[in-house]
Amino acid sequence: MISTVITKTTGRNKVIDLRDGLVAAHEEDYANLHGAGGRKGKAPVSVIKVYICDYSAGTGEASRTLHASISPELCEQLLEICKQNIGVQVVEPNLAPLVEQRTVNQKLSKGADMNFGILNSGLKILERLVKADEAGETVKPSALISGAKTLLTKNRAKAMEESAPAPMAPFQIPRHMDFSYAQDRVHAFGTVKEGDMVPVQRLNIFHQTFRSDGQASNYPWTVKITNAKAPVHFQATGATTFSSSGMTDKQEAFIQISDADMYRMMSRVCHYISVWEHTVAAKVVAGGLQTRENEWRASQEATKGNPSQEEN
Incomplete structure (x- = not known):
């Protein structure tokens, strides 16, 4: 069976892996390269999937697996932070x-x-x-x-x-750069009203060079996923949010990662995205450009066959 796992890192009774969830844009949106979601008929959002499995309580049914999705652009940003934590200045x-x-x-x-x-x-x-x-x-x-x-x-x-x-x-001065990223997702589908309890998800990724005791951390990266239910709120702009204080039925999984492992994972993910864009997305671009050329030629032919339109 084909695996979509791009890379992974294991910790004590935990493992994190990043998987292929990339989706090409439709031909009519070929310049997007990646699917961006939106209204019906558009390609789904292109993502990299993050899975954390915590088997501290045991394997099989005793383990806990949570997942979230991140954008390809975030992977590039994380790689840049990894580069700033290499070597000495x-x-x-x-x-x-x-x-x-x-x-x-x-x-x-x-x-x-x-x-x-x-x-x-x-x-x-x-x-x-x-x-x-x-x-x-x-x-x-x-x-x-x-x-x-x-x-x-x-x-x-x-x-x-x-x-x-x-x-x-x-x-020499050791090179350090800390970073913090938080992402909330609200899964409010169907007939949901203001204040209804809906599934929500929170993803936190951060780099903290020093521990609370002032010592340099061997595992400065932390990736944490939280699944829960919370009251949904609808903004005037159409965006949906939720109240953190109202979160219930929480499930959490986190893993701490070394600088070396995080760099390795982000490097491999970014290389994979580049290869995917040159193989999968490139075909969409070629098709879109050809369709655009055909449409232009058709419009030129139509203009030639209609002198009155040509005069206008």
Whole structure:
């Protein structure tokens, strides 16, 4: 039996797979490439299907499988986020702001050294006085003042010495970019009135580099699907929404994914979409262009056979 699974990733008692749900546009809408849904007669919406199976409670009937659909464009967006979480960023150490900051740090360090020297000189003088007192000796104040001046002058001169900031090697910053996506779907079909309980679905996909304890996460991606029932609301624009606070009969499934696995999955999905567009959608485009050409030729022939229309 043919499988529609494009790629998958397994976790602890969980698995996520992405499947082919792409639909070509009808020939009259060949420039769309993908089906976009809408009024009757249009091609269904083209999607990538996301399935999460949670068998933490057991396999078979004890497992729980939920699915949602995402647009091909979202897959490209997720791949771009994956690319921003690869490798490290190398920063040029001789950029003007960094050189200026090192100069400021050097001056602060010299100032701290001078203050320490002054304090140390004062302690030496105090130590000399204490020793002299213990030995019953008399120390002339003029000698102490002269010695203190000499020590302070040496410390000040040392601190005021000018020298270029020490060169730094290029330093690296890990590349991180977080992301959050939320998608709600309301399945309100038939004769549904305002406030009726209808099936709803919520999909959350997010990347969180650091855990709540501040440590970098080994599995920063989370994909979560929620199925439930909730009161439906009809907007003036014709859109349908639901109240999150009124959700009942909730079923949830989620999986955490590493950066490497998410990149691999999104890369394979995007490559598949590209191949599909070049094989399936390309035929629709060719057919649509040919039909368009035929219609144009037919209109030209009709114009030639009707002089009055040609004059107009």
